[in-house]
Amino acid sequence: MDEPIGLRERKKLETRQALSLAALRLAVERGLDNVLVEDIAAAAGVSPRTFNNYFSSKAEAIASRHYDRVVKAAADLRGRPSDEPLWPAIIAATLRQFAEEQPPDPVWTAGVRMMVTEPALVGEFLRTNSLVERELAVAIAERIAASGDDFYPRLVAAAVGAAIQVATEQWLRTDPPVEIDTLVARALAEISAGLPEPEVA
Amino acid sequence: MDEPIGLRERKKLETRQALSLAALRLAVERGLDNVLVEDIAAAAGVSPRTFNNYFSSKAEAIASRHYDRVVKAAADLRGRPSDEPLWPAIIAATLRQFAEEQPPDPVWTAGVRMMVTEPALVGEFLRTNSLVERELAVAIAERIAASGDDFYPRLVAAAVGAAIQVATEQWLRTDPPVEIDTLVARALAEISAGLPEPEVA
């Protein structure tokens, strides 16, 4: 968390963020396919050609915001005391991401719904999650003196991803809205406990 | 599992399969972006316009084969005796898919590697997996008298998907090749056991 150098880099980051934010906002406002790359570029104050220097597709630009957000959970995990047991640390780091923002930004929640709904976005959304899981696996590996490519860290990271995924889906579906924290916590608890078959009702 | 009716349907299915097979084979042979939709259509003996009546993208055509394959695991699970405990049934049904074909078809393995590697395919691949998980959740729900939309079945299905995903990744990476069955079995066993933090080495 540093690199004070780079006034040039700064501008680049700003442009990138402006583009991804504009992409998300416009898509939420008017629906994905009423937004042209041209519009996004205009909203960010750059030429359409430049858009593709930053992102290789509309979908990627939108998902980029998602990436920036969830990647923080991995960073959070790194910052936790190293003597804390693994799963409590994971659960705490994850929940913090969802708790941070109350009430949740309506543009963001609409964005999540869109990413999970629009066929043209789902793939990129999932691909992003899978990228984040890699980061997460590395953070997990650090705690147990393993490599981020090893089996166990990858599996744990994938399990966490799956839990969040399911929790998010259920959250989008519940009609009387439920706190997403609750759902995520439940999913993580259950998946870390091994998902035993419930007793016959 | 029937519908004897439909000589019309038959042709449709054949065309669909011809298209997806051609898409996969050509992409493996020459690399994804040296294959035009035109080529695929030609190889399947239909017009380019018809291609898009079946699939909405090249990626979807390729992933369609993947879908057809893995969806069988869910069907397999349905066919198992209903008094068998859940996890053994899941594990058996899943492993059967991988065991079925020995040695594995080289076009297929190359195809999997491609789907996991090529940025343009990864998203569609993941999206397909997520679709299959829905089927799987329904099959799981049947066994425990629940709905396919309920939390627990979804979570189990997602966990299974995550396990297979990780196993596949590791399998593609192991240089002295390992049987994928082994990896899948291990991943399923571990995730169903709850992924406890390993003892410090």
Added chain:
DNA sequence: GCGCAAGCTTGCCTGCCCCGCACTTTTCCG
């Protein structure tokens, strides 16, 4: 300061993809 090199932005242009529409051809079924 100052000028040069590296790097970012942009415009232009090409190839390709996806899809709507209208028309033909095939299949189904009474």
Added chain:
DNA sequence: CGGAAAAGTGCGGGGCAGGCAAGCTTGCGC
């Protein structure tokens, strides 16, 4: 056998992604 429904096809348009070759900006070393 004849009409309705559905599948295949050709054409054309809107849009996207990316190579290339200028311009323009920034940073760095002198």
